[in-house]
Amino acid sequence: MTRKIAVVVFPNFQLLDAAGPISAFDIASRFRPGAYEIHVLAPGGGHTPSSAGAGFATEGLSEGDWDTILVSGGDATKALSEFAEIVDWLKRAAPDARRVTSVCSGAYFLAEAGLLDGRRATTHWSRTDHFARRYPKIRLEADRIFIRDGAVWTSGGITAGIDLTLALIEDDLGPEVARRTAQQLVVHQRRPGGQSQFSALVEMGGASGRFGELMDWMRANLAAGLTVERLAEQAAMSPRNFARAFTAETGTTPAKAVERLRLEAARTAVETGHAPIDRVAETVGFGDPERMRRAFLRAFGQPPQALRRAARA
Incomplete structure (x- = not known):
């Protein structure tokens, strides 16, 4: 046919x-x-x-x-x-x-x-x-x-x-x-359709790069409590103004940006490393492995264990 x-x-x-x-x-x-x-x-x-x-x-x-x-x-x-x-x-x-x-x-x-x-x-x-x-x-x-x-x-x-x-x-x-x-x-066998594109605006720190230094700091401190208040302090802004400016600049909320950065770090650790899943969850700031599993399902359509098996296969 x-x-x-x-x-x-x-x-x-x-x-x-x-x-x-x-x-x-x-x-x-x-x-x-x-x-x-x-x-x-x-x-x-x-x-x-x-x-x-x-x-x-x-x-x-x-x-x-x-x-x-x-x-x-x-x-x-x-x-x-x-x-x-x-x-x-x-x-x-x-x-x-x-x-x-x-x-x-x-x-x-x-x-x-x-x-x-x-x-x-x-x-x-x-x-x-x-x-x-x-x-x-x-x-x-x-x-x-x-x-x-x-x-x-x-x-x-x-x-x-x-x-x-x-x-x-x-x-x-x-x-x-x-x-x-x-x-x-010479590409990975088909990535699951549920995998996130991951916003490049977040990666760059926004349309103008205004929050670029903050994003670098966030990546280096994923295991910390990255609340809006803590991020606003690091950006030298009030929490309210920071949340509004960050969302306008990047197209996503601070909380979602934090989750995306943690997801990317966790996915890399899961697919290329050998650390236990609960240890990965702790290292990237999810803390609870079940919380990380739910985030993986939302973003990638698969739990961490499935992505690790696929990467090893």
């Missing part, structure tokens, strides 16, 4: 959003010859350049017996106004496809076509606030690498498209082909 894949791009699309999934499908076809037939579509067809200059020779947005439609990202908010024909095409083509997917801000096209209304979805972390305001009918889960809601799949930024595609391959051809494809790509 050959599955026809329509990869939809537009001028100035993000190259890796399309090239990553195309490569993954191509490699999977080496292990299961004839599994996929890939077509790259774009408004008008012809040579379609990416934002990097390099591009693809594309076909026009044609009707076809598509198994899977995958929409690339890029400056999709600008492209929405310039390439409304993609949205119109999706409205016609999506109902006949077995599944519809997007990478990064390609989710905007799916949203404009009404394909995400009432569904769970994700997109690149930098777009989530705007996306949530623009599409209030969509249940946005901003931290997810990818989400499957029925026949509609969405993913976060750029390399998350490879995670998404490996999941699609596993869904089609089984875990062994997906594992061998991941090995050829």
Whole structure:
């Protein structure tokens, strides 16, 4: 059985959003010859350049017996106004496809076509606030690498498209082909879709880097009681002003930022170290291993023990 894949791009699309999934499908076809037939579509067809200059020779947005439609990202908010024909095409083509997917801000096209209304979805972390305001009918889960809601799949930024595609391959051809494809790509075997994107704004200390030094201090003191009052003292601000400024700057509350930093430190320790789980929980500031387990389930979709087993495998 050959599955026809329509990869939809537009001028100035993000190259890796399309090239990553195309490569993954191509490699999977080496292990299961004839599994996929890939077509790259774009408004008008012809040579379609990416934002990097390099591009693809594309076909026009044609009707076809598509198994899977995958929409690339890029400056999709600008492209929405310039390439409304993609949205119109999706409205016609999506109902006949077995599944519809997007990478990064390609989710905007799916949203404009009404394909995400009432569904769970994700997109690149930098777009989530705007996306949530623009599409209030969509249940946005901003931290997810990818989400499957029925026949509609969405993913976060750029390399998350490879995670998404490996999941699609596993869904089609089984875990062994997906594992061998991941090995050829030299990536981890498919990361669970529930794994957090982890906000880069938090990593940088905010949009302007205002809290960069504070974030460094937090990372060095994860085992301490990082209350709002303690963080505000370190930032030389009142607790109320600090909480308001920090949330505005980073897009998340101080408490959630602390949890994210602890989660990242704990995940690294769990996956690469040998310390007992309860010791990891104590070292990174969770204290109670059950509290850390619940945080892992929320952020990564798996408990610490499962991530450790997967890393060792």
